[in-house]
Amino acid sequence: MSAVWDYFTLKNEKDEQAECNTCHNKVKRGGKAVRHFNTTNLIKHLAKYHQKQHEAFLKKTEDKKRKGPTQPTLAETFAKRDKLPQNSAKAQGITRVIAEEIILDEEPLSLVSKVGFRRTIEHLEPRYNMPSRHYIVEKTIPQIHKDVKGYIAKQVESANALSFTTDISSCDHRPLSLLSLTAHWIGPDFTPKRAVLHAREFRGSHTANAITDAMQNMLCAWKIDKNKVHVILRDNAANMKKAMDQLGVPSLGCFAHLLQLVVHQGLLAQRAVSNAIANGRKIVTHFKYSPKAYSELEDVEEELNIEPKRLQQDVQTRWSSTKMMIDSLLHAKRALQAYASDSNSNLPATITGNQWSLLEKTATVLKPFQELTAEVSAASATAADVIPSVRVLTRFLDTESEAHQGIQTMKATLLDAVHRRFYHVEMEPLYAVATLLDPRYKDKFFPNATNLDQAKKALKAVVMKMEQELKKTMPPSGEVSEAEPARQTPGMEAESSTSSLGSYFDEILEESSTAVAGPSEQEIPPGALIQLESYLSKAPLGRKNNPFHYWRDNQARLPTLAATAAKFLCAPCTSVESERLFSAVSLIIDEHRSRLTPEHVEMITFVKKNLPIMLRLQPGQTVEIEGSVVMEMEQ
Structure with a gap:
């Protein structure tokens, strides 16, 4: 209880006023309800009219604080x-x-x-x-x-x-x-x-x-x-595949899985490359199972001022792990060569100068596949990314480069595998329409004019159907909103200056950069086909832009196209989410929770x-x- 009550008297706890023991005046308690009562007015009364009593009150309060809680x-x-x-x-x-x-x-x-x-x-x-x-x-x-x-x-x-x-x-x-x-x-x-x-x-x-x-x-x-x-x-x-057909729903295969098959086939195509990778695998395995050898390698790296990085052991069924293994070997190349030159070293295999060159070139060729796999596996990736990815990958593999001398067989096999595995993507309406509806790509990544015409016809049919559905559920809008620019977000990664594919995307866009003039953005009537004509007539956005933000900002101006884009861009291009789910399950069912x-x-x-x-x-x-x-x- 506050020490202020030594100087005031209450006849009833519910009284709104307390009586001062010194001057016998009534002082309000700060409210009309009991829960609102406080001692602020009482303390102010003492400070204003009774200085001696106020000083005694402050001393009692300090003494109570020093003694601690009651x-x-x-x-x-x-x-x-x-x-x-x-x-x-x-x-x-x-x-x-x-x-x-x-x-x-x-x-x-x-x-x-x-x-x-x-x-x-x-x-x-x-x-x-x-x-x-x-x-x-x-x-x-x-x-x-x-x-x-x-x-x-x-x-x-x-x-x-x-x-x-x-x-x-x-x-x-x-x-x-x-x-x-x-x-x-x-x-x-x-x-x-x-x-x-x-x-x-x-x-x-x-x-x-x-x-x-x-x-x-x-x-x-x-x-x-x-x-x-x-x-x-x-x-x-x-x-x-058969199950989805029997279920009666559209289905697509995992794009990342097909890329895995393409690269796996390419790595086995050239014996010299396979032998170099096999020797590298033996070396990594040696250091993995010999702590003494690994500590000696780290000492060599320290002498050569090489940042120590763990040698990566690959899984032969996962080409991405093989790429990481090659990268780790190349990072430690000078240290491994110095270690191998020591007469006391006991390496199970040796990588020759020619094999080091093959590994470097193999890493260069596999880098675009690694980048594409990461991009299409991201949460923001959609079915619209498939056709442009295949087009750019084909362009990369079809380009002659002195840096790729000595691995032409592997490159040719990779290119053939890409053609064989992905020849159908342009003719698949789910991919084609999604690509056209992505404002970063539109109609610029279709190398075959016939396939492009078929894609546009499929898009027109889908848009007209969507317009009929919207008329049933939405009242017509008589006002046209001005579009806002699409913005970059953390969820959409911009092209990196070190990207090995960014220049190929830009090159393809420049080759087909001529745009047909359409209605101005402020004069577009609500008709679906007019919306489509205006949309395709404008130049694509940069790859760093977010296609979802574009449609969010333009759905009032292009309502039918926006509704169609929401349908086709909700489809991912891989089944990676299922693999991530099973990774979570593997953490749930472990040796501590195996009885669930x-x-x-x-x-x-x-x-x-x-x-x-x-x-x-x-x-x-x-x-x-x-x-x-x-x-x-x-x-």
């Missing part, structure tokens, strides 16, 4: 000893946050029984009674899953068109196969969105019929009509991937969901 009452002590009921709002909120931490941070479910964690929670809230692992799995996680699923269902339902990625994978720590389904769509503000819908157990043989039935059940579980499915990205296996049932695995995976979408947290922000405080999320 001893709690007996009732307060017993209240702190009482445990929170498990069904209380605070206890459930803490339990939910603990479960979310376990899922988001990939902690084992046994965390709730570990001494260190329990001591931490006991210190933070002594009244909280830690639930068992069984309670977290059977009660808390299903409730979180239900909340997140309800939120994602509303998001998916609001989408006008959906694309999907799917794949099948097996777990390392137990005999379990999972079939994934990830949805992709464009939000109302032209923001790309995606959500994991399933990582479901897939038992039995992976036949086309079984895959068809499983996909049908997953779509039905989310009440997704097949007419709403724009395309499904899958791997290139025959059973998966398939249902719980799917629940945890679903929450792990989708909870951040529901929270939508900014750095430093917290959100309360149904009484539970959700912790800050890292961006």
